[in-house]
Amino acid sequence: MKSKMKFLLNSFAIIFIIIVCLKNTNVEAKLQCKAPPVEIPKDWITMVDPCIKKMQNQVQQELIAAMTYLAMGAHFSKDTVNRQGFAKFFFDSASEEREHAIKLIHYLLMRGELTSDVAQLIRDPFPLAESWIDGLTALKEALQLEANVTKKLRDIASTCENPGKDGDNFNDYHLVDWITGEYLEEQYKGQRQLAGHITTLGKMMHTNPALAEYLYDKKLLFGKDFISDSVAA
Amino acid sequence: MKSYVKFDIKMYSSIIVIVLSAFISNIFAAEYCYSEVVGACSPVDNVMENCNAKYGGIDDTMKELQNYVNLQINRNWQFLLLSVHFANYETNRPGFTELHKSYADTLWNDAIDEIKHITKRGGHMDFFYKKKNPNQAEIDNYDVTELASLGKAIDLWKSVAEEGHYIHRESTRRHDKLHDPEVASHIENKYVHKHADIIRDLSGNINELKVMLNKIEDSNVALFLFDNFLKKMK
Numbered sequence A: 001m002k003s004k005m006k007f008l009l010n011s012f013a014i015i016f017i018i019i020v021c022l023k024n025t026n027v028e029a030k031l032q033c034k035a036p037p038v039e040i041p042k043d044w045i046t047m048v049d050p051c052i053k054k055m056q057n058q059v060q061q062e063l064i065a066a067m068t069y070l071a072m073g074a075h076f077s078k079d080t081v082n083r084q085g086f087a088k089f090f091f092d093s094a095s096e097e098r099e100h101a102i103k104l105i106h107y108l109l110m111r112g113e114l115t116s117d118v119a120q121l122i123r124d125p126f127p128l129a130e131s132w133i134d135g136l137t138a139l140k141e142a143l144q145l146e147a148n149v150t151k152k153l154r155d156i157a158s159t160c161e162n163p164g165k166d167g168d169n170f171n172d173y174h175l176v177d178w179i180t181g182e183y184l185e186e187q188y189k190g191q192r193q194l195a196g197h198i199t200t201l202g203k204m205m206h207t208n209p210a211l212a213e214y215l216y217d218k219k220l221l222f223g224k225d226f227i228s229d230s231v232a233a
Numbered sequence B: 001m002k003s004y005v006k007f008d009i010k011m012y013s014s015i016i017v018i019v020l021s022a023f024i025s026n027i028f029a030a031e032y033c034y035s036e037v038v039g040a041c042s043p044v045d046n047v048m049e050n051c052n053a054k055y056g057g058i059d060d061t062m063k064e065l066q067n068y069v070n071l072q073i074n075r076n077w078q079f080l081l082l083s084v085h086f087a088n089y090e091t092n093r094p095g096f097t098e099l100h101k102s103y104a105d106t107l108w109n110d111a112i113d114e115i116k117h118i119t120k121r122g123g124h125m126d127f128f129y130k131k132k133n134p135n136q137a138e139i140d141n142y143d144v145t146e147l148a149s150l151g152k153a154i155d156l157w158k159s160v161a162e163e164g165h166y167i168h169r170e171s172t173r174r175h176d177k178l179h180d181p182e183v184a185s186h187i188e189n190k191y192v193h194k195h196a197d198i199i200r201d202l203s204g205n206i207n208e209l210k211v212m213l214n215k216i217e218d219s220n221v222a223l224f225l226f227d228n229f230l231k232k233m234k
């Protein structure tokens, strides 16, 4: 009786193993989805670690700025706030910051980076705040945010120019030139624009803040010709 | 003695009437914007609680809409990373790069429009509210093959579409607190047809590519061709 049981169990085990083997060969006979790697000379990949890290980090910084502008846009489009001009300005800025992040990514790709671990480039960015007392406060915070970004960009330039021993003292001329010549230029122009808005609106806020913000909002909505457009029409 | 009692009753009843009418007028005052606006014009400052764009089932649907925006933003980053993966010199598939980038851009722009929709309905955007959804498609590894990226893409888009269906279902329920025709119609017009098109395209692409990858010798040329036509189709 016992030996019969043993025989049954054994045959079950054998059948099980056969099934598993069949299944596995099935899996292996599936599609050829991955191409074999190609030997590529690596001499052209010259960026060094300290510099790469700073550049990758900057992507997240730009996206935090994008999300903060997005939150500003959301705040000023509320029906109880209703500053459509401010909302438009900040929504546009949000998409611009997202483009800045993409621009940094493209640079890294051009230099042969980002071949692995792309997940850590974007780590679920959140806005720095969700509501503001008034338009002037939001503009001032935006300027502070931009100044902070500028500081980090300068830090990239100095690290990539002089990465130290960890980076074999590799002076990355092109990257530094690109950051200072192209990237920082846009940054300084943006800061100047914000500062101008703050000055003009801030002056008017002294006497009648509600009226000042109302008018400035319309200016942001209709552009520089807002008075001739709306009054003459 | 009798007249004294009578006077007393008169006095009490008038007090009750005054108190009641004050109470009733308060109730009505609290329900309408008009009385608040009129009140605001009198010397005493008045809080306006009803002068907003909220009506219908929006209060209860608001959280769902906020969650929807956060899902769109999250999916936008995921598609952006998929597109980055196919843009490095080792993968080098411009067609796949553009495809995933176009999905990221669509979701980002949809998120901005959905925020505008939320504020149109008197709401605010809460960027920190995310519904816990363990069954939802996520990406933990972006180092995927061309075919696998299309599989991921269809999963991600389906989850966005299904979430839209959920909001639609809630807002079309015959329920005082949920029924909201504007939200239902907005979901229909803005999303459901677009999502159906995208999911159909992806499914077509997946099945087309799958057949071509059957032959090991030809699969790499097939991927090259597919990538180039993918770019042309966009």
Ligand SMILES: [Fe+2]
Pocket (backbone or CB within 6 Å): A062, A065, A096, A097, A100, A149
């Ligand atoms: Fe920026």
